[in-house]
Amino acid sequence: MRLTAADRRARLARRHLLAPAARAHRTEDVAEALVGLHVTDAPTVTLSAYARLTEPTMADIDRALYDDRTLLRMHCMRRTLFAVPTELAPVFHFSTAQAVAARERSSLLKRLREENPDWDADWLAAAEQAALDALVRLGESAAGEVGAGEVSAEVPELRETVTLARGKPYEAKQRVGGWVLRLLAMDGRIRRGRQQGGWTSGQFRYYAAPELPPLDPQEARAELVRRWLASYGPGTTDDVKWWTGWSVTDVRKTLAAVGAVPVGLDEGDGWVLPGDLAAGTPADTGDGAGPPEPYAALLPGLDPTTMGWKHRDWYLDPAHRPLLFDTNGNGGPTVWWNGEIIGGWACRADGEIVWRQLADRGAEAAAAVEAEAARLQHWLGDGCFVPAFPTPLAKELTR
Template sequence: MRFTATVRRSRLAHRHLLAPGFRARGTEEVAEALVGLHATDASTVALSAYARLTQPTMADVDRALYEDRTVLRMHCMRRTLFAVPTALAPVFHFSTAQTVAARERASLLKRLTAENPQWDADWLAAAEQAALDALVRLGESGAEEIAAEVPVLRETVTLARGKPYEAKQRVGGWVLRLLAMDGRVRRGRPQGGWTSGRFRYYAAPELPALVPAEARAELVRRWLASYGPGTTDDVKWWTGWTVAHVREGLAAVGAVAVELDEGSGWVLPGDYGAGGYVSEARVPGTPDAPRPRRPREDATEPYAALLPGLDPTTMGWKHRDWYLDPVHRPLLFDTNGNGGPTVWWNGEIIGGWACRADGEIVWRQLADRGREAAAAVDAEAARLRTWLGEGRFVPSFPTPLARELTR
């Protein structure tokens, strides 16, 4: 079977909650549908949720992240920080984060022992335990508060020694990051507003164990249900796994080969339509994916969407030509491949946008899709401006077009 670009774009309306008729009721639904929200840039979580909620409020995002804790921030795919459904934390941890944490530990130990040979694995383990003990005593706390309780966290490492930009950095930040990657602490409320990247931490409950191979199969299943069809390269890029693990996961879920413009791809068995899809197979002990809701009458009408930088839909595939003209890539992605704020029309990127210092939402059309599309984008820009109110944000990874729009 062959999937055209048009068919693949049509699936985004439902599966990525982009059309108004398919928008979600709560932030948890958004995180479930997209298999996690990129959280490296703190503002992305709120803006990705906003674009997909029927009645978006910052309060609902805060509730899910900080009050109910039904969505949590954790390092997983490609060492990237994601906001994921809390119930799926074991799937992300044992499929991906565990391996990432092991690499991070080895890298940190190399850096520490280069600074001081006595700062070995035992020293690091003691520092981690001291930080954990302090968190248990203090409750949710910021890095400075924890370091005040644990003097060893105030030790420093010299970066770029001998260079004009030589600097010293405290060990504490690295220790807390490693504990977070290990799943032993979690990020709580930000130390600042909704765009702040500095967080408080709290001791995390132990995760129920999963067999890594089964956890990888579950993550592949969920990715295909939301992002499929996709190629082996797409899955490898998104997860950061080895090719062997990707192929193992695809085989475990019985992925079916299909033809795409860029070559061979995969879908879940029976998943050939444009609507939502939920596979029955899953790892024991993990929750079912949410059942598709009945859309409103206007669910399949043309739609526009303004998605933030690093949005999961923009970043979901390695091969992007089916929803992004390659000519426009240099304007919308930085040199490291980080996507900036994008304008979408019916499952295709047609431009980029930005928030100016005065709160104005400005956008530029890169692909002309007619008056209806332009009017719909203008309406979405006005809706976002109203929702932001006094709020402002600047992408952590500004792209060439974003820079131009905010000059």
């Protein structure tokens, strides 16, 4: 069977909770549907959840992340920071994060040895243990969560500095502490807690994490790919490789393990889960529920839907990519209409939401986007945020 770009766009309405009738009631349901929410740019998790909740509140997002801790921030695919359902933490850790942590450790050790030959693997291990001990000790009198600065004040090794870009005009010093805490988090020994400075802040408090139950890496990879195909499928081998950050060998092996079924796509051969196409005709959402209702959505930078595939021509005009993505491939705030990116948006310093249409899809689309912009404006009030990875269009809109 072959799926067209229109067929694939139709699936996004309900599978990615974008159509109003498909929106979820709880933040955890959003993360579950999207196989995790991007949180490398701090505002993304809040705005991605907002766009997909029936009655979005900051309180519900905070509850999931901090009070109930049903969502965990962790580095996994492509070293990206995600908020993932707690029960899936072993899947992400053993399929991806463990290997990412090993590479990060090797890279950090190289950097440390260049600064000081005595800063070897034993030195780093001792610094990590000292940081973990300090975090546990301080956490006993701080509701379990401790700031990075408080930990560094207790551990001299974390206050050591490394020279970045030595000899360059932009040479700078950076403390070792941030890298050590990052590495502990990648290893799953500590977790990021509440933000320091509100929902737009990239600074976090930390807490010691319980040990994860062991899971065979191949089983973990299979579960992750099953979930990706259920939400993002169909996708190509390249899409899965890009999203996971795995080798092509691991991707092919895992697609075979889950029994992925080939399907024709505009960009070549793709994959779906067994029985996926039987659930509905290509013209509907693939779940037997019929064609989706028309909808508009304003998604933040690095939203999982924007960043879900390597090949994006089926939902993004290639001519618009330079305006909506930065030079490193980070997607900015995007305007969607019926599963297609038709423009971009931004938040000005006074909190005003502004947007620009790049593809004309008629009066109905423009009115729906304007209504979504007004809804977001009302929800944010006069609050403002600045994307960590500003795109050319976002910069233009905020001048």
